[in-house]
Amino acid sequence: MKRYRCISVTARGIFCLLLTFLLIKTADVPIQTAAQGRPLPILMYHGILKDPARGGDYVISPQLLESDLAFLKSRGYTSLLPSELYEAVTKGEDLPPKPVMITFDDGFLNNLTYGLPLLEKYDMKATVAVVGSYSERFSDTPDPNPAYAHLSWDDITELTQSGRVEIANHSYDMHKKEGRKGTRRKFGEDEADYYAALVQDVGKTQSLLEQHCGIVPTAFAYPYGSISRESVAVLQEMGFNVLFTCSEKVNMINGEVDQLLSLGRFNRPKGISTERFMKRLGIN
16 A cells, blocks of 8 residues: 655745746747748728718728828838738748738729829738629719729729739628628528528629629628638638638738638728827737
8 A cells, every 4th residue: 555745835835836837838838930920910991081071980091091001111011912922821932021911991992092092102012802783883873983982893903903902802792781791691591592692792793803804803801801600611612712801910821821711900990190000910
């Protein structure tokens, strides 16, 4: 029969044991390095208007956009397009030392009017996510007012031919909250019905862009960031390899292609200085 010797443990001894345990566990946690992932902050813009009264969570002034782009340029950041990101990851190539992505949702005409000249001025590239039904309407009935209009097919072609913009799909008619919020599966909806609805809607924008602009996007931006468990597989099957969410997180790119299917972005509102906003993204 084994005998066990009792050990008298003081409070100081318990503290030392706990400290030793924590140090051992901490040693197993690696320090974040570029080898484990390069930070990729993504900025999400919407409308750009000169009228300060129209500013808000989803509308900023051209001056504020210029301030942001100048800040990124002065800090040595390199803007990437979705296709460039995907190619680098799949080929195992290194990203630039300071990569960043600039995105515009909803396909407003003012992205062309005010955004493109600033991208050219600061040597930046951006992704513009268009809603098919909006572009179709303003192509069929032109009304080129940057205060409210959306990009027509000709406008989209002009953006892509600039070499500074890549077009992403933002659905055809799912940019709404009634009935179904964005591309999210409705409560009680049959999986087959959801599949058909998503393919039909998103596929319509793909077809229209190919027909009128000669492009087939491989990036998709979820309207309102609404995602369902089945969404990713359906969109992958349709040929999308980069998916933009609205989750505010800095992405750590480490060579895993699956990371590109849930990229986080930070919405850019008015009323926050460039320095303060960029600090949220780890850009300084």
